[in-house]
Amino acid sequence: MEIECLNFGQDEFTQRFTGRDKETLAFYENLSYDEESLEKVWHRPAHAHTAALADIIEDEMSRYGLSGAQRENLERFRQGNRVIIGGQQAGLFMSPSYIVHKIITLLVLAEEVRENHGYEAVPVFWIAGEDHDFDEVNHTHVYDKMHRRRRKIAYKPNLTVPMSLGFYKYDREEMKTTLEAVIEECGDSGFLNSKKASIVEMIDRHEYWTDLFHALVHDAFKEEGLLIFNAHSSAVRALEVPMFSTMIERHEEIDSAFRSGQKAFGTACNLPPMIETDTNVHLFTGSEENRTLLVHEDGRFATDGGAVSKEELLMRLEETPETFSNNVVTRPLMQEMLFNTLIFAGGGAEVKYWGELHAVFRDMDIPMPIVVKRMEIIHEDMRLRKLMDKYNLEVSARLHEDVEHRKKSLVEDATDASFLEEVDDIQERLESDYAAAGEAADRKKHLHLIDANLKAHRKQFDYLKRRYQLEVRRTLRHQLNDLEEVAERILPGGNLQERVYHPWMFPGIAPSALSYTTQLTIIKGV
Numbered sequence: 001m002e003i004e005c006l007n008f009g010q011d012e013f014t015q016r017f018t019g020r021d022k023e024t025l026a027f028y029e030n031l032s033y034d035e036e037s038l039e040k041v042w043h044r045p046a047h048a049h050t051a052a053l054a055d056i057i058e059d060e061m062s063r064y065g066l067s068g069a070q071r072e073n074l075e076r077f078r079q080g081n082r083v084i085i086g087g088q089q090a091g092l093f094m095s096p097s098y099i100v101h102k103i104i105t106l107l108v109l110a111e112e113v114r115e116n117h118g119y120e121a122v123p124v125f126w127i128a129g130e131d132h133d134f135d136e137v138n139h140t141h142v143y144d145k146m147h148r149r150r151r152k153i154a155y156k157p158n159l160t161v162p163m164s165l166g167f168y169k170y171d172r173e174e175m176k177t178t179l180e181a182v183i184e185e186c187g188d189s190g191f192l193n194s195k196k197a198s199i200v201e202m203i204d205r206h207e208y209w210t211d212l213f214h215a216l217v218h219d220a221f222k223e224e225g226l227l228i229f230n231a232h233s234s235a236v237r238a239l240e241v242p243m244f245s246t247m248i249e250r251h252e253e254i255d256s257a258f259r260s261g262q263k264a265f266g267t268a269c270n271l272p273p274m275i276e277t278d279t280n281v282h283l284f285t286g287s288e289e290n291r292t293l294l295v296h297e298d299g300r301f302a303t304d305g306g307a308v309s310k311e312e313l314l315m316r317l318e319e320t321p322e323t324f325s326n327n328v329v330t331r332p333l334m335q336e337m338l339f340n341t342l343i344f345a346g347g348g349a350e351v352k353y354w355g356e357l358h359a360v361f362r363d364m365d366i367p368m369p370i371v372v373k374r375m376e377i378i379h380e381d382m383r384l385r386k387l388m389d390k391y392n393l394e395v396s397a398r399l400h401e402d403v404e405h406r407k408k409s410l411v412e413d414a415t416d417a418s419f420l421e422e423v424d425d426i427q428e429r430l431e432s433d434y435a436a437a438g439e440a441a442d443r444k445k446h447l448h449l450i451d452a453n454l455k456a457h458r459k460q461f462d463y464l465k466r467r468y469q470l471e472v473r474r475t476l477r478h479q480l481n482d483l484e485e486v487a488e489r490i491l492p493g494g495n496l497q498e499r500v501y502h503p504w505m506f507p508g509i510a511p512s513a514l515s516y517t518t519q520l521t522i523i524k525g526v
Contacts, residue, residue: 129232
């Protein structure tokens with residue numbers, strides 16, 4: 001296995017952020033992934049509820065069978081060691097691949113902090129079980145090697161799930177059918193075929209969507225010591241009651257800080273707004289049925305159950321905290337109110353979200369952690385490498401353009417331009433003859449017949465040229481398919497491979513083989 005790192009398609013903001021531009025880092029409390037910032041953050045005092053949170057995480061993870069490494073990290077967490085954290089929605093069978101890569105980023109960072117700085121940070125993956133965007137997580141994509149095309153595989157594609165995913169009970173038989181379809185395309189490896197029975201057992205043992213996702217992540221990373229946090233846990237929601245109460249009491253202050261901070265960040269960084277929301281409370285209610293954004297109007301809060309007073313809303317929070325959840329503005333706040341965070345690793349959009357929220361953290365007197373961009377990883381197997389060498393291609397943001405250029409060159413080289421020119425000459429002479437045939441005065445009344453016949457000939461000439469060009473492409477079908485395979489497997493639809501394809505399409509990655517980088521990591525040769 002060979003690893004290469006490549007500067008790839010970073011926008012101006014990302015270049016400034018990863019390059020530690022001072023004006024940009026001002027929106028992140030001037031923190032970056034370096035010795036000075038690490039030491040500053042890990043000396044912050046731990047939250048008083050840390051031991052209680054550790055108990056909840058341990059209790060919920062115990063259902064999946066704790067490894068020795070996880071028990072050690074739970075004890076470190078309980079003692080106040082800070083975490084390296086990132087999260088994601090519960091994608092179908094851990095898809096797409098960047099979910100796995102986000103987790104790998106946490107593990108790589110934890111190892112580097114331990115080796116280079118002597119601090120035992122705890123990797124924590126946050127499952128966004130409160131999320132309700134089922135259309136984003138109910139499917140995956142695989143590459144159909146036989147037909148050389150991308151294929152979408154969905155679990156109940158026409159199903160609508162309005163509640164939080166943490167409340168959704170999946171259909172076990174339908175989930176097994178979906179698993180079969182994924183493995184059919186990805187499962188030519190002995191590894192995946194050997195895991196099939198245990199995955200089926202997980203499907204039978206669990207009933208909620210996020211629990212199955214949790215089980216899969218746990219199985220994949222338990223020996224790495226990863227702690228897994230389900231944000232939708234009822235025990236966690238009970239622990240969060242004081243935090244939700246603060247957000248409700250100070251919702252006007254939070255909203256005002258968000259709006260002003262977002263504007264300042266966008267102006268300084270030359271960015272359009274990343275977070276778009278119409279609410280002024282930034283919380284949801286009704287997670288178990290129809291998740292509804294709270295809105296404050298005329299002194300009352302519009303909820304899924306109708307308009308209520310602040311007192312009534314706080315009473316509902318005390319009685320049924322599991323029906324409350326955060327939106328994109330308050331989720332980072334909740335994370336920092338819950339966890340003692342050393343580093344938050346997020347995607348490019350998440351990094352920008354946190355910049356837009358800088359004034360909210362400041363006004364709420366909640367310190368930011370170090371924010372870093374997660375690692376981006378793609379796989380380039382031996383077949384892809386051979387094809388890329390054959391056609392002189394490299395991974396770049398211009399790959400699709402380069403592929404189209406190679407295809408065009410192949411077609412042009414194989415086309416007999418003189419033949420097409422000769423056909424054009426024949427058509428030109430014929431049109432000249434037809435024009436002459438209609439010039440005689442006594443033939444004017446027959447011009448409609450002449451024109452109709454000429455039109456038929458034009459169609460035949462067009463057909464001849466189209467069919468010839470089609471025949472040329474057919475003789476090049478293998479080479480053109482090769483080129484399209486490269487583009488489709490590396491940058492499907494113009495997106496990085498990891499944002500589309502299922503992780504089971506690729507070999508596993510040992511975090512110990514990687515180093516943290518903001519460049520694109522290319523794993524070659526497997």
